[in-house]
Amino acid sequence: xxxxxxxxxxxxxETMKNNEDSHSGPAWNLAELLERxxxxxxxxxxxxxxxxxxxxPTMRSLESAVAAEDLKNAARLGHTLKGMxxxxxxxxxxxxxxxxxxxxxxGETASLKGALDALKCEAASLLPELEAYMAEVRH
Amino acid sequence: xxxxxxxxxxxxRRLLEKTLERAGYExxxxxxxxxxxxxxxxxxxxRLALLDWVMPELDGPEVCRRVRKRSEQTYVxxxxxxxxxxxxxxxxGLESGADDYLTKPFNxxxxxxxxxxxxxILLLEDRLVEARExxxxxxxxxxxxxxxxxxAVMDLLARELHRSHREKRSTTILLGDVDHFxxxxxxxGHVVGDEVxxxxxxxxxxxxxxxxxxxxxxxxxxxxxxxxxxPAFAPGRAEELRRSVSNRAIQTAKGSLNLTMSLGALxxxxxxPRPVEELLHEVDTALYKAKASGRDCLRMxxxxxxxxxxxxxxxxxxxxxx
Numbered sequence: 001x002x003x004x005x006x007x008x009x010x011x012x013x014e015t016m017k018n019n020e021d022s023h024s025g026p027a028w029n030l031a032e033l034l035e036r037x038x039x040x041x042x043x044x045x046x047x048x049x050x051x052x053x054x055x056x057p058t059m060r061s062l063e064s065a066v067a068a069e070d071l072k073n074a075a076r077l078g079h080t081l082k083g084m085x086x087x088x089x090x091x092x093x094x095x096x097x098x099x100x101x102x103x104x105x106x107g108e109t110a111s112l113k114g115a116l117d118a119l120k121c122e123a124a125s126l127l128p129e130l131e132a133y134m135a136e137v138r139h
Numbered sequence: 140x141x142x143x144x145x146x147x148x149x150x151x152r153r154l155l156e157k158t159l160e161r162a163g164y165e166x167x168x169x170x171x172x173x174x175x176x177x178x179x180x181x182x183x184x185x186r187l188a189l190l191d192w193v194m195p196e197l198d199g200p201e202v203c204r205r206v207r208k209r210s211e212q213t214y215v216x217x218x219x220x221x222x223x224x225x226x227x228x229x230x231x232g233l234e235s236g237a238d239d240y241l242t243k244p245f246n247x248x249x250x251x252x253x254x255x256x257x258x259x260i261l262l263l264e265d266r267l268v269e270a271r272e273x274x275x276x277x278x279x280x281x282x283x284x285x286x287x288x289x290x291a292v293m294d295l296l297a298r299e300l301h302r303s304h305r306e307k308r309s310t311t312i313l314l315g316d317v318d319h320f321x322x323x324x325x326x327x328g329h330v331v332g333d334e335v336x337x338x339x340x341x342x343x344x345x346x347x348x349x350x351x352x353x354x355x356x357x358x359x360x361x362x363x364x365x366x367x368x369x370p371a372f373a374p375g376r377a378e379e380l381r382r383s384v385s386n387r388a389i390q391t392a393k394g395s396l397n398l399t400m401s402l403g404a405l406x407x408x409x410x411x412p413r414p415v416e417e418l419l420h421e422v423d424t425a426l427y428k429a430k431a432s433g434r435d436c437l438r439m440x441x442x443x444x445x446x447x448x449x450x451x452x453x454x455x456x457x458x459x460x461x
Contacts, residue, residue: 037157043157
């Protein structure tokens with residue numbers, strides 16, 4: 001199984017819009033997630049493991065779709081990531097995935113790459129937090 | 140209670156599965172709309188369903204539409220789960236046949252509360268179905284003996300006669316009348332008379348095959364329809380029914396009573412296609428003959444001719460005169 005950081009996500013993008021609401025607050029809302037799983041640590045570990053397995057390949061598929069300007073697949077993958085991330089409490093990253101889905105659905109090819117960069121930037125903040133938590137609960 | 144989860148996102152599926160198992164549901168989880176439809180349309184399948192809107196194969200609203208098209212099956216309560224949230228989309232989801240709509244990421248408490256609403260609706264549906272079935276039973280059955288009532292057994296007889304004629308088989312119609320039943324009522328009262336009728340009904344039902352019909356035709360008259368009955372065996376089967384009444388005493392509140400039954404019988408293969416009323420008239424005549432012959436016996440209705448005369452051609456060929 002690959003690590004969460006293996007998708008080579010990088011910080012920084014000139015297309016990021018830092019004034020949006022979803023950019024405020026923590027990258028990962030652990031408290032909300034704990035409430036959702038009724039404080040079940042085992043379930044939380046399960047979810048993080050599923051995410052660790054599913055997120056990198058979905059992200060890679062999205063990168064390929066954006067590179068190929070395949071709007072239909074980009075919208076579908078953006079939607080999948082949005083669902084996955086919001087279930088996990090990754091509020092800001094989920095919002096970035098939602099924006100990408102909207103842009104792809106609207107056929108705004110020119111804005112697609114920027115939306116992908118913004119998503120990667122948010123994911124780069126989120127993933128270390130998840131990794132740190134998983135390392136912590138393993139010990 | 141069984142519940143179906145359909146979501147292509149493994150993470151969301153696992154979260155829902157665990158949340159619902161913890162709430163006491165028996166969970167089936169699938170990852171696309173086609174699998175969801177298969178589950179929801181199979182016999183004894185889940186009647187509660189949480190369907191993701193966007194799924195491979197079939198999306199959530201399409202699953203709802205296809206489930207609703209199958210009106211013959213029991214009601215399925217379906218909740219669409221989605222991150223879509225505009226009013227137009229909510230309307231679209233509900234118009235497709237969904238009962239409710241929940242936005243992702245869901246709140247566990249809200250989800251459970253909404254599913255309890257679904258359970259209440261399903262319980263209400265069960266009660267309505269039960270009430271309808273009770274009404275249907277009452278409309279087609281005799282309240283005293285629980286046998287088919289006159290209307291119901293006549294309908295079934297008419298249908299059976301058509302079928303046996305089409306398939307070139309024979310249906311045997313028996314009309315039985317309890318001998319001296321008026322004396323039972325007059326001597327022991329109507330409560331004992333009712334006991335006698337109930338016991339005779341049970342004996343008749345116990346003497347026929349599961350696919351034969353027994354109905355209460357009148358006060359102490361019973362109509363029995365032996366479906367696809369070989370004419371060679373029909374008189375023997377009728378005799379068995381007659382003996383089922385006379386071979387042992389009937390226990391009542393006022394002691395045991397020895398009763399008999401007279402029977403008239405008719406085999407449809409002897410008569411050709413005729414209206415039910417006409418055939419019943421013939422059976423009734425045979426029953427009258429059984430009564431006139433001393434009761435506790437069987438008389439078969441015999442047609443004057445076994446086959447219909449062949450119809451003359453409407454037009455005779457004209458020979459041209461030279």
